[in-house]
Amino acid sequence: MSAALLLLLACTDGGKGDVSLDGLTADQSEAIATVFTASWTSDVDTPSWLEATLADGRVVTTPADAGGTDHQAVLVGLPASTDFELRAVAAGGESEPLALTSGNLPQTMPQLSGGGEGNDQYAFIPAIGSSTAALILSPQGEIVWYHTESRELDVYRVRPSVDGTGVWYSAASVSGDPAADSELVHVSWDGSQIDTVPIPLLAHDFVEHPDGTLATIVVEYRDHGGEELRGDKLVEVAPDGTQTTIWSAWDCFDPDTAPGDEPVLGWTFANALDLSPDGTEYHLGIRNFSSILRIDRATGACLEVIGGFAADAPGDADVIRVDDDEFEHQHQFELVGDRLLVFDNEGLGGQQSRAVEYHLDRDAGTAEPVWEYAPDGLYSFVLGDVKRMDDGDTLITWSVAGEIDRVTADGTAEWTVNTSLGSAFGFATWTPSPYTLP
Amino acid sequence: MRIPLPLLLVACDGLVACNDKGGDSGTLVANITLTDDQNYNYSGDMTVPIVQTASGVSVEICWSDVDQDIQCHAKDPVVDLDNIGLARFGTLTEEEVETGLETNELLQRDNTGYVEYNTDHSSTCAQLEDFSFFGTPIDLATEYTEEGGTYLLMLTEGTEPGVDVKMITFLDPRDDSDNTRVDIEHGCGVLDFTADLESLETVGLSTDGPWVIDWSGLTRDGFGSDLRPDDVTSLNVGFYEGKTPAELATQFLDLEIIPTNLYSLSLTGGNSADLAAAVDADGNAFSGLSGDGTWLLALRCGRCYNPAPVFLSVLVVE
Missing domain, CATH: 2.60.40 (Immunoglobulin-like)
Known part of the structure; x- marks a missing residue:
């Protein structure tokens, strides 16, 4: 046991209020220096939780537990190297505080600058480049959780697991040939438990359904005219581990009539995946078609194609053309109702990316641009992410450029985080707390 | 497409040599607090x-x-x-x-x-x-x-x-x-640094230890740029027999290859470290100051582009 851990072990008795909360102890995680596991008791059966008060007044809390008299919780959300007071809390009482200090980040973590006030969301986000890791950033832009991926694989997406026990991330390679040893990795909050779901040829993105079913983009090779052609499919992983292909690019598109525009990357090169709000549709970004596809989850049918490839859309899929101000080689997007927000990597040409929003007119089959944010010189030739908040702000992740902006509707960047040279970001998943699903 | 674009010019070079023994001393109780006044100054250009x-x-x-x-x-x-x-x-x-x-x-x-x-x-x-x-x-x-x-x-x-x-x-x-x-030309001449190891306040070490240093209060590196204490990734203590600080300043870029003894410690985080955990190439731990010459303490940022130590000072027996 390290000296640091010994110093961080402590306990309290007593407290205040009608409910007595006693025996609070807290251990720093050996795997993640910013995470603490605490135990305490209450004299009555009551839900209880942890509150950590930082020196700057911020309060980091765990969710209330289910009740009982013996309590345990894992506290996530603390910045590194930070003094704080930890209390166990219940309706009607709180324990005596423990004075603690969070540990130091490993030197392998990316160096971040900026942040501060102006954002209220936590980011589940990969670090790529000089360090490869799954991270959680605080609303102030600090690393509050981390897990290093030390294999020759990259991390493209990090998500909180729906069961509330930790984090899922993808360990894959989309550079050149996909990796045979790619997998989805689940890391418990304290980093002590790591479970994996091997999925060969994993591509950029995955989602998780409320029942724990995972769905991911997987590279699929098929023979086409005597040559092996690289397409994509969607694979679901049921909670019991069963893997099922529920859609293939070959089901909707013909390489002869829809060859894609950059064969060096393969045929379709699907690169971003979302679920519809009701969970009945997958929304899939297809880079080489510069299009976004709606797929019926139950049947695998292609419902609608939006974007530059739309004019050549096959079968019965509806078509929404983007005739004016097209997006090109896009990555993450947000499709809700008649609104499409896109991280557009190359639609403006040159070394310039943007976030662009379209209004979809399904009757007319057209999409009209209604908003964009394109600061000079910000270019992410791959990856990139967008998220619209309820207050109208937009969170934009310029992945390769190593920058995250929170931008108001009038185009003012009110919060920015940057990486130092050599580090970049993957896709971002935003939540109001580490324990809350997006 | 994979995106590693780091430009870390010298990860394990300069005065500080890397070793495999990590140091994790972020919560050690320090008895030697380093200050900006103890840091060297250097000037010059990268051409x-x-x-x-x-x-x-x-x-x-x-x-x-x-x-x-x-x-x-x-x-x-x-x-x-x-x-x-x-x-x-x-x-x-x-x-x-x-x-x-x-x-x-x-x-x-x-x-x-x-x-x-x-x-x-x-x-x-x-x-x-x-x-x-x-x-x-x-x-x-x-x-x-x-x-x-x-x-x-x-x-x-x-x-x-x-x-x-x-x-x-x-x-x-x-x-x-x-x-x-x-x-492409050879590299000698790209770095043109002048170091001053004489104007600084020396760092005092007791004869018998402990020698737990804390650099959390440092705000600038030797060049005058902002220093983030968390950026320090390694340290070393070097002894230069028969050398004065003025002589060592003229050999600024050779400090890691000319010491009589060199003790190194890689850090895994934190703003403090025990110099007794630094070891030489044979695994011998630093055991205090002795001999006729100059002792230097260097803190290095392994992820910075500039190979100069972010902190460099002269150690003396107090």
Whole structure:
């Protein structure tokens, strides 16, 4: 046991209020220096939780537990190297505080600058480049959780697991040939438990359904005219581990009539995946078609194609053309109702990316641009992410450029985080707390 | 496409040598608090050679003349150089890139592209058209142009992009140039630093220890740039028999290869460390100051671009 851990072990008795909360102890995680596991008791059966008060007044809390008299919780959300007071809390009482200090980040973590006030969301986000890791950033832009991926694989997406026990991330390679040893990795909050779901040829993105079913983009090779052609499919992983292909690019598109525009990357090169709000549709970004596809989850049918490839859309899929101000080689997007927000990597040409929003007119089959944010010189030739908040702000992740902006509707960047040279970001998943699903 | 674009010029070089024994002493109780007044000062420039070439076409790049690195240490251009990387800075001038390298203030957003060539350790030339990144080749017509920005060529030991750079050169594609060959110069002269080890306040160490140092209060490095204490990744303690601080200042770039004894400690985080945990090449732990000469303490940022220690001071018995 390290000296640091010994110093961080402590306990309290007593407290205040009608409910007595006693025996609070807290251990720093050996795997993640910013995470603490605490135990305490209450004299009555009551839900209880942890509150950590930082020196700057911020309060980091765990969710209330289910009740009982013996309590345990894992506290996530603390910045590194930070003094704080930890209390166990219940309706009607709180324990005596423990004075603690969070540990130091490993030197392998990316160096971040900026942040501060102006954002209220936590980011589940990969670090790529000089360090490869799954991270959680605080609303102030600090690393509050981390897990290093030390294999020759990259991390493209990090998500909180729906069961509330930790984090899922993808360990894959989309550079050149996909990796045979790619997998989805689940890391418990304290980093002590790591479970994996091997999925060969994993591509950029995955989602998780409320029942724990995972769905991911997987590279699929098929023979086409005597040559092996690289397409994509969607694979679901049921909670019991069963893997099922529920859609293939070959089901909707013909390489002869829809060859894609950059064969060096393969045929379709699907690169971003979302679920519809009701969970009945997958929304899939297809880079080489510069299009976004709606797929019926139950049947695998292609419902609608939006974007530059739309004019050549096959079968019965509806078509929404983007005739004016097209997006090109896009990555993450947000499709809700008649609104499409896109991280557009190359639609403006040159070394310039943007976030662009379209209004979809399904009757007319057209999409009209209604908003964009394109600061000079910000270019992410791959990856990139967008998220619209309820207050109208937009969170934009310029992945390769190593920058995250929170931008108001009038185009003012009110919060920015940057990486130092050599580090970049993957896709971002935003939540109001580490324990809350997006 | 994989995105590692680090430009860590010297990860394990300079005064501090890396070892495999990590230090995790972030919560040690320190008895020696380092201050800015104890830090050395250095000044000078990083002058990166510029070679104009033709634009939008392949260029032959040769490195047979790189027999010294940027610290003027001898190198075998055939054996020691493993990778040639080319980074593009879309909106920065060459002067701004140089300044960013000196002050460690370049951001990833400044970088707009990277390609590389792994050497074969037999030839010392390569065509730019053969540069690529994870299978994606450079598109010379659109990505190597006069308007494309500032291009920095980095010759490294090891193949991790930008890590352990031994020589750097700007390429300057011009529409009116027909030069299609670049002979990279040796690195001696790129760094022109003058160090002052005499004006600082010395760091006092007791004879018997403990020697737990704390650098959390440092605010500037020797160059005067902002210093983030969390950036310190390693330290070392060196003894230079018969040398004065003034003499050592003139050998600033050789401090890691001339000590009589060198004790090193890699850090895994934190703002404090026990010097007794630093060990020499034979595994012997630092046991205090002795001998006739000068003892130096260096703190290094292994992820910074500038190879100079962020903190360097003289140790004396108190």
